[in-house]
Amino acid sequence: MKVSSCVLGGILTLLAVCATSCSTSDLGAPTASNSGKYYAVSVKQAAFYFYGPQQANGPDQKLPQDTLMMLIRPSFGYSKVKLMNGQQGYVATQDIRAAPPELVSAETTPPVSNETSRTRKFHFDPRLLPPEPLPNDAPEPTPIPGAEPSP
16 A cells, blocks of 8 residues: 555646646736736738728738737737737737847837927017907997997
């Protein structure tokens, strides 16, 4: 009996080790905990569907590589995403990956223009001036003949 319990214990230990070593985790794959983070297209072009991949007409747009998006709802086949311009739709989950920080910072920070670093020149625009006030010495209106004056 003692030998069989040792063999059984060894087999269970071996199965436990195999189960933990065989599990793989894809850090770039969308999961429910990653919802709301930035993702990017990882292939050359990814099909983008407004209403879902079962549309009869095919994809509504083709997104180029490194298009930045936020993950709304991850799923096995197609994930719901929101593009940076506000459009929502569906992209194949295998076609997106977690966006690198440099891509996120390049897309989300406003560009610094050269005009703000230079001194701005003042351009006079007369349309921005307030209108001139009406004169106070305007003549009284002429009465209309046959009309009664109001009290």
